[in-house]
Amino acid sequence: MNRRQLLLFLGAAGLAAGWPQWLPAAVSSDELAGEGQAELTGGNLAKALALLLEAEAKDPRNDRVQALLGRAYFQQGDARTALVHFSLAVRLNPEDTLSRLMAETISQFPLPAGGGAGREPASGRTRPSQLAREAQAEREALLGAAARSKRPGPLRLLIDPGHGGTDAGGVAAGLREADVTLDLALRLARLLAAARDEAAIQLTRTADVSLPGWARAGLAGFYGADLFISLHAARVADPKASGVMITSFAREQSDALAALVCQTENAASGATASWASRGGEGVFVATVREAAGQGGRVQSREWASRLARAIPAAGPLPVRGAATGPLRLLDEVEVPAVLIEAGFLSHPGDAAVLADADKRQALAQGLADALLTVARTL
Incomplete structure (x- = not known):
């Protein structure tokens, strides 16, 4: 039983009021991200999205959460929303090479109607041949x-x-x-x-x-x-x-x-x-x-x-x-x-x-x- 499950159990039992002060009283964004990633890997997309959106609400600047949301929406087939989260993950953590890869890959192609087109990926060469x-x-x-x-x-x-x-x-x-x-x-x-x-x-x-x-x-x-x-x-x-x-x-x-x-x-x-x-x-x-x-x-x-x-x-x-x-x-x-x-x-x-x-x-x-x-x- 993880910490989140234990909190829910104690709450249902009416024991949450006696929760020791030396333990956190809420599940962190990182913990929710870990659970969401496990559900995503296991193929439970709806549950993964719910956990990851809860994690984002707690800490919208958590780059790991943004990257996982990008993967979840990509798996769902929503390339536009996936691109938003992958791009944000890269802005928050420029060392996240996988999110950068995904953002560049998705933005090469026309996105469905509903917003601006994806950015053109940079080639790294100043003068094209x-x-x-x-x-x-x-x-x-x-x-x-x-x-x-x-x-x-x-x-x-x-x-x-x-x-x-x-x-x-x-x-x-x-x-x-x-x-x-x-x-x-x-x-x-x-x-x-x-x-x-x-x-x-x-x-x-x-x-x-x-x-x-x-x-x-x-x-x-x-x-x-x-x-x-x-x-x-x-x-x-x-x-x-x-x-x-x-x-x-x-x-x-x-x-x-x-x-x-x-x-x-x-x-x-x-x-x-x-x-x-x-x-x-x-x-x-x-x-x-x-x-x-x-x-x-x-x-x-x-x-x-x-x-x-x-x-x-x-x-x-x-x-x-x-x-x-x-x-x-x-x-x-x-x-x-x-x-x-x-x-x-x-x-x-x-x-x-x-x-x-x-x-x-x-x-x-x-x-x-x-x-x-x-x-x-x-």
């Missing part, structure tokens, strides 16, 4: 198309632009992998959004922000995606590696290049482990999985092999085909998932293709055509 400006134009066009679309298509696709924010990914020939993947993802999303009867598109990020792997994986379940695609253009140790390579998860790598890709991408995922070490990973993942009701991870090898066969051979980059390997990100995703290396920045020819906006558009078109072709056969 030409590639970043092109990506911004694609983002605005995509969001405009998404706002006009009212009916989701049969293929629910979550596109994940790899890296972002402080994680630039591979850097070569003046290109950051994070910029390349964002621009390519936005072009791909815009092309697929035009096929409104066949595809419903979400992205894990639409700006240059940091997002750890476990959050990307959790969003796949939250959006109820039929397929999760993580786009990359790695810089690997083999300068001869070139072309489009589609990898699905397996405990063993299929070849030497798959091993290099897994080593490179898993190292980048490991760089963000400190986000999860603050104790928020479990709450976030439990929240999105509870909201989505997703079961176990579905095998993705068929998606990878079919996509590799469906990409047009006349595209700007050769198609290497499908591969498998122990990619940490794909292991955490609970829906069909593939990682696409859309060229390799370590290869001068691939880097030249990825630096050309017209060729990036052609590459995105080939991926869009392949996705729709495979989706029509499933």
Whole structure:
């Protein structure tokens, strides 16, 4: 029996008047927050909200309470209210990296009617590159198309632009992998959004922000995606590696290049482990999985092999085909998932293709055509 339960018991028994002076006569905001967090983790959303709102009434400047309220409202599906509480938690405690992550993630996307739009997350770079400006134009066009679309298509696709924010990914020939993947993802999303009867598109990020792997994986379940695609253009140790390579998860790598890709991408995922070490990973993942009701991870090898066969051979980059390997990100995703290396920045020819906006558009078109072709056969 905790202190709050004991107080209620004594009150019911008429003994509260004799409560010793050396014990507090009221439950603190922190104690209520602890109980609310336990209920939230256990899936008792209504009870958790009641406890957390009571805690907020006692101490509205308790950053832990504000963060937990953000998570509770996010689980409830109220993104606007969740954003308010996450933002307040960050103002009260700038070291709360999980709340900052959630605020930046939510504010990337248009919020439901009922107030002002969410703020645009800062990229941390004072002068955007030409590639970043092109990506911004694609983002605005995509969001405009998404706002006009009212009916989701049969293929629910979550596109994940790899890296972002402080994680630039591979850097070569003046290109950051994070910029390349964002621009390519936005072009791909815009092309697929035009096929409104066949595809419903979400992205894990639409700006240059940091997002750890476990959050990307959790969003796949939250959006109820039929397929999760993580786009990359790695810089690997083999300068001869070139072309489009589609990898699905397996405990063993299929070849030497798959091993290099897994080593490179898993190292980048490991760089963000400190986000999860603050104790928020479990709450976030439990929240999105509870909201989505997703079961176990579905095998993705068929998606990878079919996509590799469906990409047009006349595209700007050769198609290497499908591969498998122990990619940490794909292991955490609970829906069909593939990682696409859309060229390799370590290869001068691939880097030249990825630096050309017209060729990036052609590459995105080939991926869009392949996705729709495979989706029509499933």
